[in-house]
Each structure stands twice: as C-alpha cells, then as structure tokens.
Amino acid sequence: MTLIQVWGCLLIFVLCPLLGGLPASEWLGRWLQPGRHRWYRLIEGVIEASKGIASVLLARYYFPADPTWWLIALIALVYGQFWLRQSKQLLGVIAGGMIYSWQVAFLLVLMGGIGLTLLREQRLGKIGLVVLFPIVVGLYSQDGSQGLAAIG
Numbered sequence: 001m002t003l004i005q006v007w008g009c010l011l012i013f014v015l016c017p018l019l020g021g022l023p024a025s026e027w028l029g030r031w032l033q034p035g036r037h038r039w040y041r042l043i044e045g046v047i048e049a050s051k052g053i054a055s056v057l058l059a060r061y062y063f064p065a066d067p068t069w070w071l072i073a074l075i076a077l078v079y080g081q082f083w084l085r086q087s088k089q090l091l092g093v094i095a096g097g098m099i100y101s102w103q104v105a106f107l108l109v110l111m112g113g114i115g116l117t118l119l120r121e122q123r124l125g126k127i128g129l130v131v132l133f134p135i136v137v138g139l140y141s142q143d144g145s146q147g148l149a150a151i152g
Contacts, residue, residue: 008062012069016055016076020092021084024051048089052077052096060099070100071137071149090129104140108132 025044032040052074059073074096081087097105111132116125138147 005062008059008069011062012055012059012073012076015058016073017080017083019051019055020077020080020082022051023085045091048091049095052092052094053099055092056096056099067100067141068143068145068149070096071146074100075149088126090126093133101140104136107136107140111136 024047028044028047029040032043055073055077056070059069063069074093077092077096081089081092094105094109097108108129112125112129115128116122119125119128134147134150137150138144141147
C-alpha cells in the first residue's frame with residue numbers, strides 16, 4: 001500500500017460519511033419550497049444519486065484496481081446517511097452501484113421492484129434489498145473480499 005492509498009483510505013473514511021450525512025436535499029427543500037416547485041423530487045433524486053456516484057469515484061481514483069474499496073466507500077456513505085441524518089434512502093447506493101457494476105445495480109433494481117410489487121410494503125422491500133446486495137455482489141464478483149465488504 002502506497003502513501004497515496006493511505007491518504008485515499010483516510011479520505012474515504014472521513015469524507016464519505018460526511019457526504020452521506022450532508023442534508024443537501026433538506027436545504028434544497030427549504031430553498032425551493034417543494035409545494036410550489038414541480039421539479040423538486042427530480043432535483044432531490046439527482047442530489048442523492050450524485051452522492052453515491054461521488055463516493056465510488058473517490059474510491060476508484062485512489063484504488064483503481066481494487067473494487068472492494070468501492071464498496072467500502074458506498075458503505076461509508078450509508079453509515080453517514082443513517083448516523084448523521086437518520087435517512088434510509090437507497091438511491092445513492094443504487095447510483096454508486098451503477099458505477100461499481102451496472103449488472104449488479106440492474107439486478108438489484110429488478111429484484112427490488114419485484115419484491116416491492118409482491119410485498120407491497122416499502123420497509124420490507126428495503127430490508128430485502130439490504131439482504132440481496134451482498135448476495136448479488138458475492139455471486140457477481142466471485143471474490144470473497146468483495147462479498148465480505150458488501151456485508152458491511
């Protein structure tokens with residue numbers, strides 16, 4: 001591990017949770033007044049998706065040959081979302097998963113959509129996605145370190 005990768009590790013463990021905890025969509029809600037602006041949900045989704053994309057691109061910059069770190073950056077983003085904002089949105093994870101592997105993200109969206117349709121309960125659908133994520137990553141990568149990193 002080089003010194004640049006040590007700095008990358010430090011940045012991933014500090015910036016990704018802070019990025020996840022950044023209440024940008026709440027700030028946008030105060031600024032745009034969601035009842036009067038019709039594009040509010042779209043802009044909010046773009047902001048949340050860009051957080052996931054930025055965290056994976058940060059990890060890809062410092063660890064271009066090791067996708068395990070890309071998953072660790074996504075997990076750090078989710079930790080920051082949950083601990084700092086108590087938010088359980090999965091859009092950032094799906095968008096970051098598109099950068100990690102579009103096949104994994106496509107399968108998760110497909111299976112999550114089917115699960116939400118069959119179960120008709122959003123909470124159970126999110127739990128199902130959280131359970132499916134490490135399974136799909138482990139089967140896709142066939143690498144034990146990526147499967148363990150996806151478990152979090």
